[in-house]
Amino acid sequence: MGHFEGFNLCMSKCHVRELSRVYECLFGDAAYAYPTLQVEFERDLVRLLVLVERRGLRVFLEDLPAVGKHLDRCLAGGQYNLSGLPLTKRFSNRVVIPKFLRGLYLLVFHENGLLKEDYDVQAVFFLRQLLYAAKKATVQCSPEKVSNEVVEFFEIDSLLPEPDGFWSTTDLAPSPIEETYCGYSKSPLYAPRVESVGPHKRSQLSVLLAKLDFVSSFVTTTLGSYDPRDWSFRHGPGAVSESIGPSNKYCWKSWSDTLETEFPIADYGFHSFASWADRCQHFRTDGSREPSSRMVAVPKSYSKPRLIAAEPGANQFCQQNLWHYFGDRTSDSWLGGFVRFRDQSLNQNLCSIGASDGTLATVDLSAASDRVTCHFVGQLFRSNPRLLRALRSTRTRFVEQTLTPRVPRLIALRKFSTMGNACTFPVESLAFLSVAIAAVLTVRRLKASPQNVKDLIGQVAVFGDDIVIPVDSRELFVDALEVFHFKVNAGKSYWTGKFRESCGVDSFGGVNVTPAYWKTIYDGKPGTLASVAEASNNFYKKFLLRTSAYLASQLPEDVPQVAMRSGVFGLKARCKPFVSHLKMRVNLDLQRAEFRVMSLSATQNRTPVGDDSAILQYFTEAPDPFSKWSSGISERPRMRMRPRWVPQADILAQ
Numbered sequence: 267m268g269h270f271e272g273f274n275l276c277m278s279k280c281h282v283r284e285l286s287r288v289y290e291c292l293f294g295d296a297a298y299a300y301p302t303l304q305v306e307f308e309r310d311l312v313r314l315l316v317l318v319e320r321r322g323l324r325v326f327l328e329d330l331p332a333v334g335k336h337l338d339r340c341l342a343g344g345q346y347n348l349s350g351l352p353l354t355k356r357f358s359n360r361v362v363i364p365k366f367l368r369g370l371y372l373l374v375f376h377e378n379g380l381l382k383e384d385y386d387v388q389a390v391f392f393l394r395q396l397l398y399a400a401k402k403a404t405v406q407c408s409p410e411k412v413s414n415e416v417v418e419f420f421e422i423d424s425l426l427p428e429p430d431g432f433w434s435t436t437d438l439a440p441s442p443i444e445e446t447y448c449g450y451s452k453s454p455l456y457a458p459r460v461e462s463v464g465p466h467k468r469s470q471l472s473v474l475l476a477k478l479d480f481v482s483s484f485v486t487t488t489l490g491s492y493d494p495r496d497w498s499f500r501h502g503p504g505a506v507s508e509s510i511g512p513s514n515k516y517c518w519k520s521w522s523d524t525l526e527t528e529f530p531i532a533d534y535g536f537h538s539f540a541s542w543a544d545r546c547q548h549f550r551t552d553g554s555r556e557p558s559s560r561m562v563a564v565p566k567s568y569s570k571p572r573l574i575a576a577e578p579g580a581n582q583f584c585q586q587n588l589w590h591y592f593g594d595r596t597s598d599s600w601l602g603g604f605v606r607f608r609d610q611s612l613n614q615n616l617c618s619i620g621a622s623d624g625t626l627a628t629v630d631l632s633a634a635s636d637r638v639t640c641h642f643v644g645q646l647f648r649s650n651p652r653l654l655r656a657l658r659s660t661r662t663r664f665v666e667q668t669l670t671p672r673v674p675r676l677i678a679l680r681k682f683s684t685m686g687n688a689c690t691f692p693v694e695s696l697a698f699l700s701v702a703i704a705a706v707l708t709v710r711r712l713k714a715s716p717q718n719v720k721d722l723i724g725q726v727a728v729f730g731d732d733i734v735i736p737v738d739s740r741e742l743f744v745d746a747l748e749v750f751h752f753k754v755n756a757g758k759s760y761w762t763g764k765f766r767e768s769c770g771v772d773s774f775g776g777v778n779v780t781p782a783y784w785k786t787i788y789d790g791k792p793g794t795l796a797s798v799a800e801a802s803n804n805f806y807k808k809f810l811l812r813t814s815a816y817l818a819s820q821l822p823e824d825v826p827q828v829a830m831r832s833g834v835f836g837l838k839a840r841c842k843p844f845v846s847h848l849k850m851r852v853n854l855d856l857q858r859a860e861f862r863v864m865s866l867s868a869t870q871n872r873t874p875v876g877d878d879s880a881i882l883q884y885f886t887e888a889p890d891p892f893s894k895w896s897s898g899i900s901e902r903p904r905m906r907m908r909p910r911w912v913p914q915a916d917i918l919a920q
Contacts, residue, residue: 278323284787285326285400286315291813292399296370296392298812303369313366317352326400327568329353334397335757341390341774342763346371346379367393381763387777394772395781395810402783404797407571412563413670415570419561420673422636426680426751427455429640433658443655447648450482451475455641459749467745470708474746478704480714482646485700489595492653497590499534499583500886502688506579507560507666512901513579516879516886520557521580528652528659529584537881545877557581558664558676559686575665575686584660585688591653592692603723604703605695610769612727616734617768620760622776626725627740627761628768631698632753634731635690638682638697642750646697657682657689691730699728701750702735705743732768737761782808788820792905796835796866799825803838824848824909826863832919834912835866843917851911859914867906872898 293311297304318325329352336354340346346363348356353366362379363371373389375381432446450456451472460471501515508519521531529535536542559575566572577585593607606612620626631637640661647654665677665684683690703719703726712718727734735743740761744754760766764775772780782804788794802817818825818837827843828836836843849862874880880897889895 280787281326281403281405282318282323285323285403285784286318287816288399288784288813289314289326289396291816292396292810294812295810296396299388299392300369306369310366313353321352323405324568325352327403327405330397330399331401334394334401337393337397338760338765338767338772339757340375340379341381341765342760344381344763346375346381367396370396385775387774387779390774391777391779391781391808394779395808398781399784401567401781402785403568404565404786405568406565407563407568411569412571413672415563415573416561416667416670417672418633419573419636420677422633423677423680426637426639427641428680430644432644433640433661434663443644443648443651447644447654449475449479449648450645451479453641453645456749463745467742470742471746471749474701474704474708474742477707477714478700478746481700481704481707481719483649484716484719485601485696486647486649486653488599488601489592489650489653492588492591492650492656494529494534494584494587494656497587497594498886498888500586500590501579502577502582502586504574504582504686505560505562505576506582507558507576508579512873512899514875514879514899515579515583516883517875517877518580520578522556522578524556524659525580525584526659528656529587531580534584534587535580535882537878537885541878541881556663558666559662559684561665561667561669562686563669573685575662575684577662577686577688581660581662582688584656588656588660589688589692592689592696596692596696600720600723601696601699603720604699604726605728607692607695607729610729610732613729613732613734613769614771616724616727617766617771618773618776618778620734620737621764621766621773624762624764625737626734626766627737628759628766629733629735629740629743629761630755630758630767631731631733631747632755634698634752635683635685635694636681637752638690638694639680639751640682642697643682643693646693646700657693660687660689662687695728695730698731698733698747699726701746702726702728702733702739702743705746706736706739709739709742729769734768782810782813784817792866792907795821795825795907796905799835799837806838822864824864826861826912826917828917829919832917834863834916836863836917845914845917850914853911856913860911861914861917862909863912863917864907865910865912867908868903869906870903871901872896873901874898 290311293307297307314325321329333351333353336349336351348354348362354364356362357365357368361377363375363377370389370393373386374393430446432443456475460468460475463471506513506515518531518535521535532539532542557578559577562574562576563571564574596602596605596607616626617628620628643657644654647657661683663679665679666675667673667677668675682693703722706722706726707714707718725736747754758767766773770780771778782801784801786794786797788798798817798820802814805817806814826834826836826845826848827839828834829843830838830840845861851860853860875898883897
């Protein structure tokens with residue numbers, strides 16, 4: 267048995283024991299809400315634990331969430347259908363609903379599977395809570411699953427069209443943009459894909475492409491001119507490709523010729539021209555080999571990891587400048603009514619409206635960031651040549667992977683960018699927004715005008731690959747996405763019935779039925795302490811008090827109770843928090859009562875550097891003059907548990 271297999275087996279046993287206890291508490295909470303179903307719940311728990319003995323941890327992490335997804339589709343369709351999944355065996359030949367959780371199912375569906383008109387929405391919540399409780403558990407994937415994900419990444423990229431010459435040249439002349447990008451409707455790349463559909467759809471798609479030309483131009487015009495000097499340069503919190511572990515991000519390992527065309531290193535890579543002049547003789551811009559990003563797998567779910575590319579330091583530095591531009595220009599314009607890069611509430615609110623009145627659909631895409639083509643981005647931003655050249659120059663064209671031998675080590679990317687590139691999220695959001703608006707204008711036969719576009723605020727919203735769009739325009743929107751090489755995730759898109767899902771909110775009939783999630787076991791470390799405390803609070807907010815209390819019992823006794831609105835780390839309490847067991851003092855200097863409680867803090871040490879890159883770091887990070895700041899190489903932040911004195915008013919805040 268290999269090291270990973272042995273470690274994974276040990277962890278699986280620990281997780282099985284913990285989740286079994288969590289589910290005992292969840293069924294107890296369900297029985298408290300439905301006392302007449304207590305015997306049913308006891309049988310359901312036995313059925314679940316018997317299956318766990320046979321199949322292990324995957325019952326909690328794969329089987330139950332799969333049943334949950336099937337339930338969501340049935341809720342959206344208004345009819346429960348047989349699925350053949352584990353724990354869904356029908357009750358009898360006459361009753362199609364499953365034996366497992368039968369009592370709750372019968373409060374939502376008739377015995378023949380039809381959705382009841384007087385369905386119990388609380389039963390919908392408990393069904394989803396029991397099925398999804400461990401959906402987001404942070405359990406390490408096996409090497410085989412990581413390998414499969416890398417292969418899928420490579421296969422998706424290989425199906426995209428090759429980037430045109432604009433994306434592989436460093437020519438500064440404006441002619442490549444004007445010659446290559448003349449609008450979606452005139453692009454020879456999309457015409458064959460439009461011609462391959464039926465006559466009616468073909469006509470609609472042709473109109474959509476013409477309206478998309480206007481919308482994309484309107485979006486670009488709204489964003490306005492781009493000048494790097496107007497926006498902040500900075501480094502992201504993630505790793506860079508040049509090194510594994512802490513490194514001096516302000517001491518450039520490379521600055522490619524492509525990056526130099528729009529972001530001259532003398533202007534943006536040093537704090538002064540004198541510093542650049544002193545170091546340029548020791549610094550090379552090697553145009554023969556562009557720096558590549560480095561593929562990293564991070565936990566996402568039990569069945570698959572999330573692949574992120576650590577970008578080259580110089581590229582990341584300039585990408586953050588573009589991110590600042592996109593964020594400010596969208597929030598300060600009408601675009602902020604459709605897309606907000608730092609706020610999911612817009613999508614969440616429209617999701618609830620769609621579930622309530624059925625007028626709005628939620629659409630989710632499959633591997634969206636891996637399917638954004640360079641040609642699509644070129645057409646979208648063709649009206650702003652300098653912005654488009656900046657996107658080209660910060661784009662990393664190669665990614666290096668060492669996760670599996672099944673694909674090449676160095677991959678020449680066809681997609682515009684990967685997850686890890688700071689431009690990926692804003693670019694894909696604006697791309698999907700433009701297509702969505704064009705689809706609505708086409709279906710409703712509205713003139714492509716600024717006012718008609720703005721009138722759609724409150725009907726269309728985008729957050730990355732989470733999209734809300736009117737139901738009447740959903741079909742054309744999906745067809746258009748396929749023309750542009752995107753793929754809709756039908757399993758997570760909803761447009762019928764009363765169920766909708768977007769940006770972490772699940773709504774049924776306008777009522778929030780989002781479950782609370784268990785994520786990990788407390789192992790004495792600060793990170794798991796924070797995670798388990800958060801999970802306990804989330805279950806508490808859902809009134810799942812037994813489950814919340816069990817999770818809280820796993821934590822140290824000195825983790826305090828705090829008021830619901832308190833910003834102090836602790837376990838939430840709706841009534842007055844219990845604090846009599848805590849040490850108390852009166853701070854005479856500040857004239858206040860204080861309690862000594864367990865707290866979490868993040869520390870980040872910095873190792874001094876021996877060159878003047880610290881000056882660039884100072885001007886880039888722009889610290890508050892009254893804060894304690896030091897330059898140097900930043901280590902990974904470390905969470906620490908330590909006791910500290912906290913004002914009584916902060917703990918009891920109401």
